[in-house]
Amino acid sequence: MGKIAAAALGLLVLVAVLGGAGAGGMLSGFGSSGTQPSASALTDIPSDYLALYMDAATTCPRLDWSVLAAVGKTESDHGRSALPGVHSGTNDAGARGPMQFLLPTFQSVIAKHPPPQGGATPPSPYNAHDAIYTAAAYLCDSGARDGRNLTDAIYAYNHADWYVSDVLTQAQAYASGAGFGADATPTAAALQAINYAQGQLGLPYEWGGNGPSTGDAGFDCSGLTRAAYTAAGISLPRTAQAQYDAGPRVPAGQQLKPGDLVFYGNPGGAIHHVGLYTGGGQMIDAPRPGKTIRIEPYRYQGDDYAGATRPFKLTTRSIG
Template sequence: MNVSRPRVLLAVVVAGMLLLALVIMSPMMMTSIPSFIGNGGTQPDCTDDGTRVQEASDSAAADIPADYLELYREHGEKIGVQWSILAAVGKRETNHGRSDLPGVKSGTNSAGAAGPMQFLISTWGGKARIPMSSQFNGYASDGDGDGVGDVYNPADAILGAAKMLKRNGAPENVRGALFVYNRAWWYVDQVQEIAKGYAKSGEVEVPPEADDACDEPLVEAAPSDVVAKILAYALDQRGKPYVWGGTGPDSFDCSGIIFAAYRAAGLSIPRTTFTQWPFGVKIEQGKEEAGDLVFFNAGPGTSPNNPGHVGMVVSKGKMVEARCRLCGPIKVTTYGTRDTIVGFTRPLRNPDVIAQLEKLENA
């Protein structure tokens, strides 16, 4: 096309002015440019393994005794809940054990609560000090390895509190977990505000596996298209409730979500945990892949040879699971820190499934 000389000169001048504007633009203006320009959009940090420990703010370091801060961070990371939330509970309940009110260092308060994290004795296990070799129902925990769950011992009490928060929805549903801890929304609000002040970022973070935007990398990394379909279905069920015997679409139990996920990929596997365990080919721990199953010696009537709970591996160390009615909704959790793992299996190596895959390929 024939372009006149004046128009060409005008275009050169305009381009030069735009370039000059970019060169002299102040650093503040440059940082205000939306990060989606040129990189396809702001992406969430999906590289964390869910156990990253947030840095403590200066106010946290000044307010929390050093031994307590270490325990909050240690047990928060071990169990998989935000240490800042644990610390905020400890602050709100007893000022990190410094309160002289009844029940903090001995006895109970008027509500029957005791210790630095103010557990109801009935919730702890029926008495303040419980040998960990005994049978009990509660959150009594041994955080220092002395063989006793002592509600007045900060190491034990903080570990027990972490377990309670985890069981009731943390780290994803912190508000729900805190409401179970002390059934008042004003309490929940206060604890969250304290936690924000303790975290250097000023926010209570959730692990990347709680972010829907982190599903895509997991699915894309699947070892096959079939596994990608299985993962996509299972991850889409997050947030739905656990119901024993549930196979969807509104609720699931631990084996039900796996059965339904494989069915969504056109494959039929056994329905229950007890029948899924012998069905898949056993996989050595450390060699498991997305789509494999991880089994646990958990639940009534189970044993190392008869696991009663199952989750689906979504990445190394992570699984999607429907755990129990009181454990919160279906979510991605960490399996590497659990001491009840029985083993791993790969249903896709079962001869029946191999035949189904061949049939699907030839259809």
């Protein structure tokens, strides 16, 4: 039996063992949490951890299990890491357990959201059940509830842009079809563009900026998207308006794919901003003077979203 088949069988066996409400809760995660596990998820995530991620995610509306699993992967390789603090003691920062909680944070969260039965008594950050349910509650309270601000939620977990980027990228790999949905698989060029843009996180916004390779300190919005797609072998015009006009347009109401360019302004008039959609309702963009390149929601209250385009190579076929 192959690794993927064995992992899938292990998950099904665990469902049968759980039974009753526990199994129902886990199974509901396949629908309410949005995605099913990809082959890489079934291969990489231990079946007991996968069941916990999927069930715990259902306690927070619109929190996809893959995000919770990506945090677990990044923090401790799903409890497999032998580093200090994972199984006993703490790391240099005082964090402990498979989800790497500071003890005051863990105690504060469980006081508001006690984990369900099935863990340690009293709840322990070293116990995978308790740690994963507590991580779901912490992400939920920090912005993940109802998809309000997933980026802020992940940033609250670890205050670093690289951490947000790594977690979202890992979540996409774990979801069935990169980009949080089987119909949202990106092209190879789109993944290259996203990878380039992620490498620019934290650089300053610079009006007319084309990036450090040209001697500029940073980028403006269209300079970043143009450079990202240049790295993927696709030539784009220089300004946001010209990129919007170049198309091809994503039809209104169609699901966005990672790598789509998202635009802001008046579709029949002036386009003033562009970002690179990365999946999960997020984009990478160079926002405005005084800010740095960052990951943020592509839709926000009061925005003037105008639509999206989907650059592609004429000489290659999409893998989506």
